[in-house]
Amino acid sequence: xxxxxxxxxxxxxxxxxxxxxxxxxxxxxxxxxxxxxxxxxxxxxxxxxxxxxxxxxxxxxxxxxxxxxxxxxxxxxxxxxxxxxxxxxxxxxxxxxxxxxxxxxxxxxxxxxxxxxxxxxxxx
Numbered sequence: 001x002x003x004x005x006x007x008x009x010x011x012x013x014x015x016x017x018x019x020x021x022x023x024x025x026x027x028x029x030x031x032x033x034x035x036x037x038x039x040x041x042x043x044x045x046x047x048x049x050x051x052x053x054x055x056x057x058x059x060x061x062x063x064x065x066x067x068x069x070x071x072x073x074x075x076x077x078x079x080x081x082x083x084x085x086x087x088x089x090x091x092x093x094x095x096x097x098x099x100x101x102x103x104x105x106x107x108x109x110x111x112x113x114x115x116x117x118x119x120x121x122x123x124x
Contacts, residue, residue: 008078044082
């Protein structure tokens with residue numbers, strides 16, 4: 001088994017569409033989560049708060065600079081994730097395809113590296 005992260009990404013437009021039907025979207029997402037729990041693949045899932053409520057720490061200069069809100073010009077925003085324990089990348093992709101996403105959003109599928117793949121002594 002391998003661990004994969006489904007990274008939810010949206011745009012200002014897809015996020016507005018989501019908020020316009022938030023009750024419906026949340027019900028569909030709860031059903032999706034229940035399906036993953038029943039299948040025994042869901043390890044964790046979290047959604048993120050409004051990007052305008054966050055801060056960005058930019059390490060581009062001599063000293064870190066902290067600014068309010070999302071990073072620069074936001075074309076895509078990270079909105080949350082699902083962490084899955086699945087047999088293959090293909091299975092992770094199939095779960096991503098089933099997510100009840102709004103038009104214009106995306107899901108990035110990435111494998112989580114194991115401790116034995118981390119350079120050094122393998123400790124986090």
